[in-house]
Amino acid sequence: MSEKQLDKNFDFKAAEARLYEAWESAGAFKPAGEGEPYTIVIPPPNVTGSLHMGHALNNTLQDILCRFERMRGKSVLWQPGTDHAGIATQMVVERQMMEHQEPRRTEIGREAFVEKVWKWRHESGGTIINQLKRLGASCDWSRERFTMGEDGSADDQMVKAVMKVFVDLYNEGLIYRDKRLVNWDPKFETAISDLEVENREVDGHMWHFKYPLAGGATYEYVEKDEDGNVTLRETRDYISIATTRPETMLGDGAVAVHPSDERYAPIVGKLCEIPVGPKEHRRLIPIITDDYPDPDFGSGAVKITGAHDFNDYQVAKRGDIPMYRLMDMKGAMRDDGAPYAEEAAKAKALVEKGGTPDTSYVDGINLVPDEYRGLDRFEARKRVIADIDAEGLMIEVEDKKIMQPFGDRSGVVIEPMITDQWYVDAKTLAKPAIEAVETGKTKFVPENWTKTYYQWMNNIEPWCVSRQLWWGHRIPAWYGLGVDEDGQYDDGKPNRFLTNRRLETFCAESFKDAKRQAKDRYAKFGAGFVIADKEVGSAQAALDNAVLDGEDDGKNHVFLWRDPDVLDTWFSSGLWPFSTLGWPDETPELKKHYPTSVLVTAFDIIFFWVARMMMLGLYTQKKAPFPEVYIHGLVVDENGQKMSKSKGNGVDPLELIDQFGADALRFTLAAQAAQGRNVRISEPRVEGYRNFSTKLWNAARFAEMNECKPDPTFDPKKATLTLNKWIVHEANQCAAEVTREIEAYRFNDAASANYKFIWNVFCDWYLELAKPVFMGDDEAAKKETRAAAAWALDRILQLLHPFMPFVTEEIWGSFAEREALMVSQWPSFDVALKNEDAATEMNWVIDLISGVRSVRQExxxxxxxxxxxxxxxxxxxxxxxxxxxxxxxxxxxxxxxxxxxxxxxxxxxxxxxxxxxxxxxxxxxxxxxxxxxxxxxxxxxxxxxxxxxxxxxxxxxxxxxxxxxxxxxxxxxxxxxxxxxxxxxxxxxxxxxx
RNA sequence: GGGCGCAUAGCUCAGGGGUAGAGCGCUACCUUGACAUGGUAGAGGUCCGUGGUUCGAAACCACGUGCGCCCA
The missing domain is CATH 1.10.287.380 (Valyl-tRNA synthetase, C-terminal domain)
Structure with a gap:
């Protein structure tokens, strides 16, 4: 026999690694058998990440489900992997380069940098995977995937999937390039999506300035109270404007008031002056009406800076107001273009001409006065305020709480900017995704999240998917120079912000395809176009090369260059439930495991991830990726505060594992995972569940000492002693309860059913009641009780296994040479094992003992x-x-x-x-x-x-x-x-x- | 402004139309042969407030109060 005498305590430190290794090498984590498939895709943690409590909770719950269903005979695939995490990873590697005092990213160039990131990924990107293993996660590691594919190889399934979806969406018009106002992160110098912006309330100011009326005009300004009585009447030669961002005044295109606002009715349509910049070139802007200004807020008059504010942008679009960009990529005031006087003249001519302004042309105009050029935006703000104040045009400054947008990764203030970006038509993709939930094809558990989902999906905005980063899936689009009516290249200079509108775009899964498309496209312009085999790096290179080659043979040489941008990380994560299974190929895995069985995740990524998987899953597979989405809470600290790096209140799950064992941590998390609640982690709680595992361990030790071994001849239905009939009955009830609760994702109830049965029934009573039998000399009774105890203990180990895999497996193995517990068959409820009479009798005994004990003490x-x-x-x-x-x-x-x-x-x-x-x-x-x-x-x-x-x-x-x-x-x-x-x-x- | 959630023992929280629960903490006793990481017994509650529905409400509904989160 391989059994060994159990030590007094479970040595989890030694056992965990050994047991995990044994499971893995036995292939126990791979889908097996002919059972019904059961599939969960792991929410891929960032490759830069290390295991935090949120991961621990999320993966514990998934592991419980997987181990449970595996024991129930299903063919379980828990698909693991990591996310390439665009910004986060690029940031980590750049920081590391800086620490090593290596040349900067921009100095070594794109190719070398990306290579460095891959190197980093191979060396350091596996941390979190090993940490998941320590938690006991039973993922099929042989199928581990990375959202970027391996080494970015174009043949990789992940890359193929991303490219195909992008190109398909493009061909259907569901991905397009557009000039819109985006959230620009001046630190990373990239656009980010609405979801990556965190709006925070901060202490700010509201400045009230006078915008003088043009030509010294005056009007009668009248204020009335609610009853129409005049409370103020004065003659003014200005309009009062309140703003929290004075530096954007330089780009104002108009002042807007509400159409019903009588105070300003006399001056609507007139011009006023922006009170900043060189006196002789002050710009005049019209006073217009729009529904946006709130007459009760501030002065009721709002300056409109279409290029730097989302609300103003809408007003500007409605009113054909030019949107002047004031800043560069780093959020500093522009210092390109001609001197201010010339640029202001351009703007003036534009306004005089009227009509809808040309966005690209307007963007080229730099209205930053010469003395502010190149200043950081916050420095410029100070200067603007000081200058206006010096002129006596400042009315007042209010201290005010204002909502300010911050980049969730960079932490810097986001600057709305008009740029060219790629957008996904989320509205169209959302339709089937909403319908899938409405028709019950996908259900949220708990169901109140359905509302949150609808609310987001029903108001969804175009999804900006391009990022100006180097680490990520490069956008599969190539450009060629546009051709003028006269058959010549357009010589307009493309720039970062506004690509020349006459560029030709070829969206294709490969350069080869793009070339093929280009051949057809350029043929339409005339016969003299030759498509070059060589891909170039930029528009400028395309032009230079074309001129050079053209000199030789007089033909138009077309050089293509690829869009330098990469995709939002969540674009590839959105494909996770099928890209990991081999799509776009029709693999057997895809057939078997898509749709998956359930998605387990926290509510903070419903929008980021769940919504996108729904949209892209339905788009590509015509089936929702999962019938159920179980949403668990966040892990918060003992004071109920969300754990975060910045607060420094995070509890490291690995430290808890080291101290109390993975089982204790897992049980704590599961026991607190009540639906709709956050999980509060505290050390005493983990300690308590460590004690629980010790309790079980010692119960097993007691069983071992009394020679309780699994007895194949024992038939629980035929137990003769009331005691044994009763424990069979109770174990059976417990099995029913644990099964029911896990099925319903009530992990806390399942955990507590186990806890109560093991501690309060089995240990407190059954073993105590069995002691006299073991010590007596009724051999038959002894034999039956040994077998019954072993049988009940086996049920316990099985029912507890999904929660505490290590200690249960260790005990299981110590009792007999047999197949691993994790692949044993789940004890389902058996009506034949019910025995209410035995339960009544034992409860009578227990109550009598308790009663006697109670009076004895009293x-x-x-x-x-x-x-x-x-x-x-x-x-x-x-x-x-x-x-x-x-x-x-x-x-x-x-x-x-x-x-x-x-x-x-x-x-x-x-x-x-x-x-x-x-x-x-x-x-x-x-x-x-x-x-x-x-x-x-x-x-x-x-x-x-x-x-x-x-x-x-x-x-x-x-x-x-x-x-x-x-x-x-x-x-x-x-x-x-x-x-x-x-x-x-x-x-x-x-x-x-x- | 819109949405979601929470309020039950000292603390942290389950539960849920008829009989108030757990863990930790606290008190007293016990090193009895699995376990002191333990055992036995106990103290401790206007289930936030006000109305309503109901034969019956701590639970369901409405409103209020306080707190938290998400979106704008």
Missing amino acids: MNVPVAAKIPLILVGGTKEDAEKLKRHDDVLKRLARLSEISTADAAPKGAVQVVHAGAVAALPVADFIDIAAEKARLVKEKDKTEKEVAGIDKKLANKNFVDKAPKEVVEAQHTRRANFVEQLEKLDAALARLADL
């Missing part, structure tokens, strides 16, 4: 003293029960002998128990007054119960309307209480005799 009977028990007024069955459980009662209630009698002896403490009285003659210890007080107290309590029931029963409405069973139950309860009262009265009477 009467201060010394623990060591063994006292006799006389049951008074019991039935014949009671007498038989006493006899059957004689050993147990004596041992656990510390009794010397047990007998029955018609009347209680004098000087006895009396315990009312199930219609009888257990008399304990403890004359030596008894304190008559105390005993009397105890009985009176109990009597009072019982009388109150009876009174409550009587009140209910006296209520005609209750008797008539309540369900019959409920009324009957009350009658039964009353009868029991009354019987108890009689016994108590008798006991008190006997006490009086003393």
